[in-house]
Amino acid sequence: MSAVPFAAGALPSRTAHILGVIKSAILNGDVEPGAALVENDLAREFGVSKTPVREALKVLEGTGLVVIRPYTGTFVRELTVADALAIYDLRLLLEPEAVRRTVATGVELNDAATALQQATEATEGSQRSLANRAFHRALYAGCGNPLLIQTLDGLRDQTALVAAASWAHQATWRDEAAEHADILAAATAGDADEAARLVAAHIDQFSRRRIANGSDVEGGVG
Structure with missing residues (x-):
């Protein structure tokens, strides 16, 4: 991680x-x-006290990216195949319905289109990951159920961790981008059921081809 000391x-x-x-x-x-x-070490690298570092690590723990072990330290989370499957299983149960409800409201999906373009133009994994997160959120955020949105938001960092581990083994993000384009086309056309079906297929296919057999994520996610 590269950082420079902060100016006041x-x-x-x-x-x-x-x-x-x-x-x-x-x-x-x-x-x-x-x-x-x-x-x-992080405080020294960033040129700050330990307090903002500790606060940042606590946030990362809450999103599932790191694990804080009392009296031992903080570590980047190691996902097992079972962890990854559980994350995608929960998304499969919730996200298609959230997208169906969003599309059914007839809301504008400009944010999703922008995110899709940003993902296409991304030059590194974190940029692509953030754009993909924004794409999915734009499609479910209008579902009308704050608790459903909150639950899906809570899965976003863990989903990104799974994807990052998978992409490190094989760059399938181009296939996923094509699937995103199909989802957006259906959503833009107002076909809520088709958009939901495509989202379900997108999540399920990633789970099956990149996680279930363990070959592409074992060692990458734990």
Whole structure:
């Protein structure tokens, strides 16, 4: 992780900046699963006290990207195949219905189109991951159920961790981008049922081809 010491007032939130840098490093594969994240070392690298580092690590723990072990330290989460399957299984249960409801409302999907373009133009994994997250969220955020949105939001970082591990073994993001384009086309046409079906197929296919057999994620996600 590359960072420079902060100038006073240079950033509105030191914690947010540290959080962003560490998250990008994890999702780009610059920090491997199981790697230790040492508060003292990070504070020295960022030129800050341990407090904003500790706050950033707590946020990352809450999103499932790191594990904090009392009296031992903080580590990048190592996902097992079972973990990855559970994450995608929950998405499969919830996300297609959320997308169906969003599309049925007839809301504008400009944010989804923008995110799809950003994913296409991305030059590194974390950029692509963030764009993909934005794409999926734009399609489910209008479902009208705040609890459903909150639950799906809570899965986004863990989903990104699975995808990052998988892409490290084989860059299938082009196939996934094509599937995203098909989903957006159906959603833009107002076909809620077809959009939901395509989202379900997209999630299920990734789970089957990239996770279930373990060959592409074993060692990458734990």
